[in-house]
Amino acid sequence: xxxxxxxxxxxxxxxxxxxxxxxxxxxxxxxxxxxxxxxxxxxxxxxxxxxxxxxxxxxxxxxxxxxxxxxxxxxxxxxxxxxxxxxxxxxxxxxxxxxxxxxxxxxxxxxxxxxxxxxxxxxxxxxxxxxxxxxxxxxxxxxxxxxxxxxxxxxxxxxxxxxxxxxxxxxxxxxxxxxxxxxxxxxxxxxxxxxxxxxxxxxxxxxxxxxxxxxxxxxxxxxxxxxxxxxxxxxxxxxxxxxxxxxxxxxxxxxxxxxxxxxxxxxxxxxxxxxxxxxxxxxxxxxxxxxxxxxxxxxxxxxxxxxxxxxxxxxxxxxxxxxxxxxxxxxxxxxxxxxxxxxxxxxxxxxxxxxxxxxxxxxxxxxx
Ligand SMILES: Cc1cc2nc3c(=O)[nH]c(=O)nc-3n(C[C@H](O)[C@H](O)[C@H](O)COP(=O)(O)O)c2cc1C
Numbered sequence: 209x210x211x212x213x214x215x216x217x218x219x220x221x222x223x224x225x226x227x228x229x230x231x232x233x234x235x236x237x238x239x240x241x242x243x244x245x246x247x248x249x250x251x252x253x254x255x256x257x258x259x260x261x262x263x264x265x266x267x268x269x270x271x272x273x274x275x276x277x278x279x280x281x282x283x284x285x286x287x288x289x290x291x292x293x294x295x296x297x298x299x300x301x302x303x304x305x306x307x308x309x310x311x312x313x314x315x316x317x318x319x320x321x322x323x324x325x326x327x328x329x330x331x332x333x334x335x336x337x338x339x340x341x342x343x344x345x346x347x348x349x350x351x352x353x354x355x356x357x358x359x360x361x362x363x364x365x366x367x368x369x370x371x372x373x374x375x376x377x378x379x380x381x382x383x384x385x386x387x388x389x390x391x392x393x394x395x396x397x398x399x400x401x402x403x404x405x406x407x408x409x410x411x412x413x414x415x416x417x418x419x420x421x422x423x424x425x426x427x428x429x430x431x432x433x434x435x436x437x438x439x440x441x442x443x444x445x446x447x448x449x450x451x452x453x454x455x456x457x458x459x460x461x462x463x464x465x466x467x468x469x470x471x472x473x474x475x476x477x478x479x480x481x482x483x484x485x486x487x488x489x490x491x492x493x494x495x496x497x498x499x500x501x502x503x504x505x506x507x508x509x510x511x512x513x514x515x516x517x518x519x520x521x522x523x524x525x526x527x528x529x530x531x532x533x534x535x536x537x538x539x540x541x542x543x544x545x546x547x548x549x550x551x552x553x554x555x556x557x558x559x560x561x562x563x564x565x566x567x568x569x570x571x572x573x574x575x576x
Contacts, residue, residue, distance in 0.1 A: 216568075219383060219424040219446035222362075223279045223340075226250025227561040228441060230385075230426055231553070232451030233283030233342055234393060235259050237536070240268050242459040242553055244275030249557035252447070254281035254342060261324050262332035269336050281340035281364065284329050285394075285511075286348060290322040292512045300508040300516050303500055311523050311532060316516055323511035334359045342385065344396040345487075347372070353380035364426070366396035368405040373416045375399065377423050385449055386416045388429030392452040392538035394489040394510075395480065402488040406480070410443070417444035432543035434563020438571055452538040453560075458550045463525030466535055469494075471549065473541040484521075484534045486513030492535035496521075 215221035220228045231238075231246035235256035246253030255272065257265050265282070272280050297318045305315045333341055334355050341356050342364035348356075356363050357380065365376030366385045373384045387396050388409025397405040407415075409429040416425045427440035428449035440448040454460060456467050469492055479493045483500035487510035491497070500507065500517075507513055517534075524532030547556065 216441060217424070217446035219426070223252050225252060225447070227557070227564050228437060228445075228447035229557065229560060229564075230254060230281070230447050230449040231454050231557075232393075232428060232449045233257075233281065233344075234451050234454070234536075235283075235285070237451075237455060237460060237462050239459065239461050240271035240275060242454070242457065242461075243280055244272050245459055245553035246454070246557060247272075247276040247278040247280050249554045250561065251557050252279060252281055252340065254283055254340070257282050257329070257333075258285040259324065260329070262328045265329060265332050266336060269338060279339035281342050282333060282336075282338045283342040283344065284326065284333065285323075286343050286346035286398075287323060287326045287511065289325065290509075290511050292318075292322070292508060294318065296508050296512065297516070299506045300513055303503045303506040304516055304520065307496065307499065307532060308520050311520060311527065311529070313520065313523060316519070319515055322515040333361070337361065340364060342366070344385075344387075344394065346398045347375045347379050350379045357382075366428075367416060368395060368397045369399070369407055369412070370415050370419045371399050372397070372405075373420055373423075373425075377420055381423065383424040383426060383446070384416060384420060385426045385428050386412050386445070388412050388427070389480075390430030390490075390539040391428050392455075392478070392490050392541070393536045394485065394487055397488070402480070409440070413440060413443040413445050430538055430540040432538075432540045433546075434560050434565070435567045436540075437560065437564040438567035441568070442571060450560075452541050453544060453556065454553065455537065455541075456544055456547065456549070456551065457553045457556055459553050463528070463530075463533060465525065465528045465530035466533055467549075469530045469533075469535050470537055470541055471545060473537060475539060475542055478537055478539055478541065482510075482513075483507055484513070484517055486510035489534075489536055490538060492537050492541070494533070494535055495531040496533065 243253035367373035
């Protein structure tokens with residue numbers, strides 16, 4: 209048993225992980241310091257880099273490399289360029305401007321750019337030769353996956369149902385992040401509707417494991433402690449990918465008001481909404497969600513809505529106003545309450561390791 213736990217899966221062995229744990233990529237909620245801390249503690253740390261311009265991506269990757277010699281991941285959103293017409297922007301601002309006014313901000317306006325150029329980000333990622341490159345929102349072409357692999361990167365694609373996992377395998381992905389409906393943050397769905405792809409982690413992981421045979425599956429969504437990691441491995445996953453669990457950490461750069469709201473969150477307080485960003489994402493219900501969702505025809509598609517609500521959310525964060533923030537969180541956020549407030553990443557990973565080892569031994573002893 210002890211030997212089996214030393215390297216509980218080929219994925220954990222490949223990256224020499226102390227436990228089968230990926231610190232999930234979270235755009236806006238990770239930093240080089242957080243990622244390096246997760247790596248140094250024995251997990252695979254992941255930088256959520258979707259919002260970073262290529263030059264900043266290079267700066268952040270250099271900062272991670274300076275702080276750890278262990279493997280790490282960098283994650284991007286696979287997105288076409290956003291070219292919204294004026295009417296779409298105007299309609300969205302008509303709903304957003306009253307909220308801006310409440311925070312003392314002038315009316316919003318059309319922007320030169322709504323998201324960094326994905327092709328330029330990808331070119332930079334290839335040039336940086338990162339150990340692991342992970343993606344969500346769509347599948348890469350086989351040619352792009354081949355470029356990353358030629359640069360020495362291990363490629364992870366996100367799937368919310370089996371057909372998406374099969375598409376990523378066909379493109380050449382090395383592993384699949386199985387994102388269950390419980391997961392905090394944006395849904396990765398790219399085939400079919402988001403409603404049809406709300407498959408719980410417990411149902412999704414074994415179906416992907418069976419469909420993908422030798423391609424490693426990482427379980428994401430609703431996992432907050434070592435019991436969940438052990439359960440994910442029992443379902444055939446090679447590691448668990450935890451996001452919400454890392455939001456409350458001392459190193460996490462998110463607004464204090466978000467951390468405080470997380471500490472009070474109950475199991476039925478999250479919702480999947482496109483009101484804030486234009487793409488379905490799970491977060492804690494608040495006034496921002498309810499007011500923007502009240503006029504669904506005014507919500508611009510991602511990334512336009514996301515960019516148009518960004519300044520409002522940034523200012524709200526500085527002012528400590530959680531009602532105007534995007535409070536992305538998974539359905540199991542409340543399980544984080546048992547942890548000491550402001551826990552370091554190293555302490556969280558150590559606690560997860562002890563819990564996972566205890567839960568694995570329990571499962572082993574149940575089986576005799
Ligand atoms: C604040 C936040 C931001 C996220 N941003 C990203 C992202 O940039 N890229 C990505 O692939 N997944 C992102 N996710 C999803 C996570 O990778 C992962 O699927 C999810 O956190 C797992 O569920 P859990 O939050 O219940 O642990 C985000 C999740 C959260 C909570």
